[in-house]
Amino acid sequence: MACKKCGACCKETTMRIDISGKSQKDIEDYRKYLSLHACSSFIQGDTLTVLAPVMCSLLGYQEGKGYICSDYENRPEICRKFLCQKAKDVEVLNVNVNDTVKTKEATRG
Ligand code: SF4
Ligand code: SF4
Numbered sequence: 001m002a003c004k005k006c007g008a009c010c011k012e013t014t015m016r017i018d019i020s021g022k023s024q025k026d027i028e029d030y031r032k033y034l035s036l037h038a039c040s041s042f043i044q045g046d047t048l049t050v051l052a053p054v055m056c057s058l059l060g061y062q063e064g065k066g067y068i069c070s071d072y073e074n075r076p077e078i079c080r081k082f083l084c085q086k087a088k089d090v091e092v093l094n095v096n097v098n099d100t101v102k103t104k105e106a107t108r109g
Contacts, residue, residue: 002084003084004066004086005065005066005067005068006066006067006086007059007061007066007067008086009079009082009084010055010056010058010059010067010069010079011053011055011056011059012051012052012053012054012055013051013052013054013056014049014050014051014052015049015050015052016047016048016049016050017047017048017049017050018046018047019043019046019047019048020046027043027048030048031048034050037052038052038053039051039052039053056069058070058071058075
């Protein structure tokens with residue numbers, strides 16, 4: 001099975017912020033503010049990606065099964081499109097990458 005049901009993907013929130021036109025000073029000040037709120041961040045081009053340690057309220061846990069989305073059929077599109085590196089690492093040895101992504105997407109959370 002591709003997904004390890006570890007719940008890591010649902011235990012934090014990711015936000016992407018357009019920082020084009022912002023000064024280096026403003027960006028560093030904002031990153032300092034984020035770090036004081038326990039958020040990590042990194043810059044890729046004009047985008048600041050913020051990782052906030054906020055668990056999704058729909059994440060559930062079942063003994064013996066692990067972490068599972070409690071509203072899987074209605075989960076947001078961003079959850080459906082998420083590509084899990086952990087799940088890929090498990091399958092990459094013997095499965096086609098496209099199959100891995102489909103398997104992971106079918107079992108996330
Ligand atoms: S999709 Fe990945 S991070 Fe999320 S629960 Fe499955 S293995 Fe863990
Ligand atoms: S909606 Fe479900 S899949 Fe999406 S983050 Fe929440 S628990 Fe995870």
